[in-house]
Amino acid sequence: MRQGKGLRPTLSIATCRALGGDVQAVLPSAATLELFHNAFLVHDDVEDESLMRRGEPTLHTTHGVPIAINVGDAMLSLSLQPLLDNMAVVGLGRALRILRAVAGMTKESVEGQALELDWIRNGRWDLGADDYVTMVVKKTGWYSFIVPMQVGALAAGVVDDGRLRSLVPFGIALAVAFQITDDLLNLKATPDAYGKEIGGDLWEGKRTLILLHALRTASEEDRARAVAILSRPRASSTAGMHAVLERMAADGRISPDAARELEQALGAAAKPPKAIEDVQWLFDLIGRQGSLEVARDTAVLYASRAREQLAELDWIPPSRHRAVLEDLTAYVHERAR
Amino acid sequence: MRQGKGLRPTLSIATCRALGGDVQAVLPSAATLELFHNAFLVHDDVEDESLMRRGEPTLHTTHGVPIAINVGDAMLSLSLQPLLDNMAVVGLGRALRILRAVAGMTKESVEGQALELDWIRNGRWDLGADDYVTMVVKKTGWYSFIVPMQVGALAAGVVDDGRLRSLVPFGIALAVAFQITDDLLNLKATPDAYGKEIGGDLWEGKRTLILLHALRTASEEDRARAVAILSRPRASSTAGMHAVLERMAADGRISPDAARELEQALGAAAKPPKAIEDVQWLFDLIGRQGSLEVARDTAVLYASRAREQLAELDWIPPSRHRAVLEDLTAYVHERAR
Numbered sequence: 001m002r003q004g005k006g007l008r009p010t011l012s013i014a015t016c017r018a019l020g021g022d023v024q025a026v027l028p029s030a031a032t033l034e035l036f037h038n039a040f041l042v043h044d045d046v047e048d049e050s051l052m053r054r055g056e057p058t059l060h061t062t063h064g065v066p067i068a069i070n071v072g073d074a075m076l077s078l079s080l081q082p083l084l085d086n087m088a089v090v091g092l093g094r095a096l097r098i099l100r101a102v103a104g105m106t107k108e109s110v111e112g113q114a115l116e117l118d119w120i121r122n123g124r125w126d127l128g129a130d131d132y133v134t135m136v137v138k139k140t141g142w143y144s145f146i147v148p149m150q151v152g153a154l155a156a157g158v159v160d161d162g163r164l165r166s167l168v169p170f171g172i173a174l175a176v177a178f179q180i181t182d183d184l185l186n187l188k189a190t191p192d193a194y195g196k197e198i199g200g201d202l203w204e205g206k207r208t209l210i211l212l213h214a215l216r217t218a219s220e221e222d223r224a225r226a227v228a229i230l231s232r233p234r235a236s237s238t239a240g241m242h243a244v245l246e247r248m249a250a251d252g253r254i255s256p257d258a259a260r261e262l263e264q265a266l267g268a269a270a271k272p273p274k275a276i277e278d279v280q281w282l283f284d285l286i287g288r289q290g291s292l293e294v295a296r297d298t299a300v301l302y303a304s305r306a307r308e309q310l311a312e313l314d315w316i317p318p319s320r321h322r323a324v325l326e327d328l329t330a331y332v333h334e335r336a337r
Numbered sequence: 338m339r340q341g342k343g344l345r346p347t348l349s350i351a352t353c354r355a356l357g358g359d360v361q362a363v364l365p366s367a368a369t370l371e372l373f374h375n376a377f378l379v380h381d382d383v384e385d386e387s388l389m390r391r392g393e394p395t396l397h398t399t400h401g402v403p404i405a406i407n408v409g410d411a412m413l414s415l416s417l418q419p420l421l422d423n424m425a426v427v428g429l430g431r432a433l434r435i436l437r438a439v440a441g442m443t444k445e446s447v448e449g450q451a452l453e454l455d456w457i458r459n460g461r462w463d464l465g466a467d468d469y470v471t472m473v474v475k476k477t478g479w480y481s482f483i484v485p486m487q488v489g490a491l492a493a494g495v496v497d498d499g500r501l502r503s504l505v506p507f508g509i510a511l512a513v514a515f516q517i518t519d520d521l522l523n524l525k526a527t528p529d530a531y532g533k534e535i536g537g538d539l540w541e542g543k544r545t546l547i548l549l550h551a552l553r554t555a556s557e558e559d560r561a562r563a564v565a566i567l568s569r570p571r572a573s574s575t576a577g578m579h580a581v582l583e584r585m586a587a588d589g590r591i592s593p594d595a596a597r598e599l600e601q602a603l604g605a606a607a608k609p610p611k612a613i614e615d616v617q618w619l620f621d622l623i624g625r626q627g628s629l630e631v632a633r634d635t636a637v638l639y640a641s642r643a644r645e646q647l648a649e650l651d652w653i654p655p656s657r658h659r660a661v662l663e664d665l666t667a668y669v670h671e672r673a674r
Contacts, residue, residue: 043406043407043410046402046403046406047402047403047406047407048403063458064458065383065384065402066383066384066385066454066457067451067454067455067458069380069383069384069406070380070384070447070450070451070454072410073377073380073409073413073447073450074444074447074448074451076410076413076414077413077440077443077444077446077447078444080417080436080439080440080443081440081444084433084436084437084440087433092429096421096424099417099421100421102417103414103417103418103421106414106417107411107414107415107418109414110407110410110411110414111411113407113410114404114407114411117403117404117407118404120403121400121401121404241578241599241602241603244598244599244602245599248595248598248599253592253594253595254591254592254595255590255591257590258585258590258591261581261585262578262581262582262585262599265578265581266578
């Protein structure tokens with residue numbers, strides 16, 4: 001019941017209609033992509049311990065991790081049926097090609113997610129812009145941009161493999177520009193305009209182009225401090241306990257010795273979490289290193305590339321539906337600047 | 338790389354071959370079912386906070402929750418491709434019917450899981466044997482018994498809906514008998530023979546036929562005590578801290594007042610977990626109420642019903658492959674006694 005952007009169905013429907021297809025032909029596939037996206041977001045939020053999504057607390061914080069995992073599984077499971085019902089709508093041949101595109105897309109997504117989780121698990125921060133782009137294309141490029149458009153084209157009756165493949169570089173450029181600007185907004189926006197947490201990416205230690213640039217260009221000392229902060233957990237169930245201990249020690253109600261021993265016992269249960277000052281320091285580091293500007297330039301570069309790629313897709317004739325793709329590309333370009 | 342029973346592929350292959358089908362015709366579907374099962378187990382273990390699986394620590398305890406969730410998603414995603422490749426193996430018509438059976442099966446599973454998680458979330462213990470059976474049939478009956486056999490029959494070329502439907506009551510009876518005996522073994526077996534944790538179901542507060550019977554027949558006082566124990570978490574990251582506090586208070590290193598205040602601060606962070614004595618008391622309650630015997634009788638009843646249902650499936654001619662189904666049914670019957 002939350003308001004989403006509906007980006008993936010929009011891309012599917014616009015592509016289908018721009019190619020002369022009927023909206024009914026693409027609706028089941030568009031619904032599937034939106035279901036898949038929501039499943040992925042719910043699981044992603046559990047994995048990243050994210051607190052906010054679309055302006056409200058994430059599902060696992062309100063309903064618990066077990067229910068959130070199962071809701072994601074349910075949405076993944078339910079996404080198969082519309083693709084099977086599709087056969088009555090677009091015919092067997094098209095429905096099967098759409099199924100294959102979706103199967104390939106989900107594989108890319110989980111591989112991208114695996115890549116990112118592997119970096120987190122191994123505390124990897126020695127990553128370049130190319131690593132970031134590879135991860136983004138796998139994690140969101142295929143399911144959010146490339147396959148939505150391919151599915152729209154397939155639903156409209158496009159059978160030429162060359163045409164379907166030519167949507168790939170456009171989708172990649174759009175995806176990377178989109179993700180970088182998303183990462184930039186995470187550091188800037190007010191909750192009303194954006195719906196996610198402010199600076200949530202820093203609290204989560206997300207490998208963004210921005211943060212990776214700051215780490216790559218920082219002094220050895222700053223980098224070590226940043227990595228130490230980023231390796232701490234976001235929050236701790238024992239944070240309140242630390243505060244009580246501190247106060248009782250200050251009031252002289254427990255001895256310094258006892259306080260130290262208790263802190264140690266507590267420390268064994270949970271690493272101290274990131275403090276607001278730590279995250280502020282990361283913000284400042286990013287500012288000092290000029291990483292926001294570098295990321296913005298990169299996003300503009302990819303957005304321009306997307307504009308060029310779209311211009312080459314001349315087999316999609318001009319129409320108010322093609323204009324949706326053009327407007328989106330222009331919007332991403334504008335948002336990046 | 339862990340040793341599983343391979344129950345689902347076994348059912349698929351035996352049914353297919355018993356009906357004159359080739360093993361190659363059923364292999365992709367059988368692999369899909371095993372993938373789906375493993376995906377479901379990995380997510381299930383996260384949701385139940387299970388510690389052991391197939392004699393080894395669960396995936397989320399060794400690799401963390403985020404990776405375990407993504408591994409489950411990956412296995413779910415990868416299970417689609419073999420079903421699409423199936424078209425070249427068994428032809429379009431059969432492949433599509435298999436896809437539809439799998440789509441229906443996954444829906445049942447997530448609904449069964451949702452039912453169980455809803456009971457946990459709402460602290461529901463006022464459940465009857467019928468609730469338990471409904472949950473088991475949805476959660477495991479379809480994907481572990483009914484659909485594996487249907488898929489085997491479809492791969493062998495069975496097109497008659499009546500025959501496919503007649504596998505349902507057999508699968509249901511087998512599933513319920515199987516699950517009850519599984520629950521019984523969880524309370525009895527040694528780790529070597531079984532591979533799961535001993536009494537893990539009690540630590541997790543799993544709604545088994547056994548525990549539900551004990552609660553239903555216990556005195557009001559015993560039931561209240563049991564529900565209070567079952568509502569506590571399995572473990573707590575602050576358990577060590579409780580122990581340190583207790584020792585320091587006993588040694589007089591902190592005042593009783595300070596100890597109480599710190600315990601309270603700690604208590605706000607985490608409910609005290611179940612103690613081994615609590616779980617032992619639940620064991621004893623189950624013994625006193627004769628719940629093991631009642632569950633065993635119910636399992637034998639369902640196993641007998643499965644035997645009768647299988648005898649009626651006379652369109653599966655006698656062979657060493659049909660014998661696999663008969664042996665499995667006899668094994669379940671034997672295991673229950």
